[in-house]
Amino acid sequence: MLKGKTAVVTGSTSGIGLGVAKALAQQGASVMINGFGEAKEIEALRLSLERLSGAPAAYQDADMSKPGEAAAMIMAAELTLGKVDILVNNAGIQHVSPIEEFPADKWDMILAVNLSSSFHTIRAALPGMRARGWGRILNIASTHGLVASVNKSAYVAAKHGLIGLTKTVALETATTGITCNAICPGWVLTPLVQKQIDALASHQRMTEGEAKAKLLAEKQPSHDFATPEQIGGIAVFLCSDAADQIRGASLTVDGGWTAQ
Ligand code: NAD
Numbered sequence: 001m002l003k004g005k006t007a008v009v010t011g012s013t014s015g016i017g018l019g020v021a022k023a024l025a026q027q028g029a030s031v032m033i034n035g036f037g038e039a040k041e042i043e044a045l046r047l048s049l050e051r052l053s054g055a056p057a058a059y060q061d062a063d064m065s066k067p068g069e070a071a072a073m074i075m076a077a078e079l080t081l082g083k084v085d086i087l088v089n090n091a092g093i094q095h096v097s098p099i100e101e102f103p104a105d106k107w108d109m110i111l112a113v114n115l116s117s118s119f120h121t122i123r124a125a126l127p128g129m130r131a132r133g134w135g136r137i138l139n140i141a142s143t144h145g146l147v148a149s150v151n152k153s154a155y156v157a158a159k160h161g162l163i164g165l166t167k168t169v170a171l172e173t174a175t176t177g178i179t180c181n182a183i184c185p186g187w188v189l190t191p192l193v194q195k196q197i198d199a200l201a202s203h204q205r206m207t208e209g210e211a212k213a214k215l216l217a218e219k220q221p222s223h224d225f226a227t228p229e230q231i232g233g234i235a236v237f238l239c240s241d242a243a244d245q246i247r248g249a250s251l252t253v254d255g256g257w258t259a260q
Helices: 015-026 039-053 067-081 104-132 153-172 191-203 208-219 228-238
Strands: 006-009 030-034 058-060 086-089 135-140 178-185 250-253
Touching (some): 006 015, 006 067, 015 030, 015 135, 030 039, 086 104, 104 135, 104 178, 135 153
Parallel strands (some): 006 086, 030 058, 178 250
């Protein structure tokens, strides 16, 4: 379905971003991945994406907390892959702490990576999409873009902001072939969530299994994690012709979290 299309997925060396990159490659898209990790492992991922898609795959180590690097990555993708048809803003980090103790530098970093980087990549990618008359912008927000939880002030503020940015870009492109939407996962078992499970287990002297069950029971009525593969499937759907009139939406994938 995506043969001949190119995609940039930020923060795609693990977790949800990797799930999305694989799903797009499986549909034939040429993908540029980004994020931190071991050079050898990243090269193995890049090669596996080429095998999946039968098209070139690339990697850029741009740091999404740095505006210049975020914009430069889009230009690098245009040079290396020829164009950017699909932009998935996925890079994200978390810090959990009551606001009085929340370090100011962590606030700045979370806002930079989880929100501002999307402004910079969208701003750089839109002119090319407009010139070609087609584009898909997917912002990986969160249930925390729709509702809050304690001790996540920066994350919740950034994700609410990302949903606002999504709606604005969708309106600015409403009469074009470019759509902009947000995906709002609940708990997905990735390294980002594993850290929170480990912290809960050690803080409350629980086993890992008990900590997982507690996290799910508190928020996710399905009592089950969503998977990176499922988020990848939704990204593919949003890139399809069937999704042409889905604009400025926030699609929840949260086992019922926000239905409560
Ligand atoms: P993860 O920690 O597994 O992956 C994060 C990715 O971002 C990695 O590839 C990492 O290298 C990269 N990254 C981190 N900082 C970066 C930076 N400064 N520049 C470039 N890349 C950077 O996390 P995940 O759980 O897969 O989360 C991915 C996105 O999904 C995030 O935006 C997160 O907020 C969102 N999300 C996750 C969940 C969940 O339950 N896991 C739920 C809702 C939303």
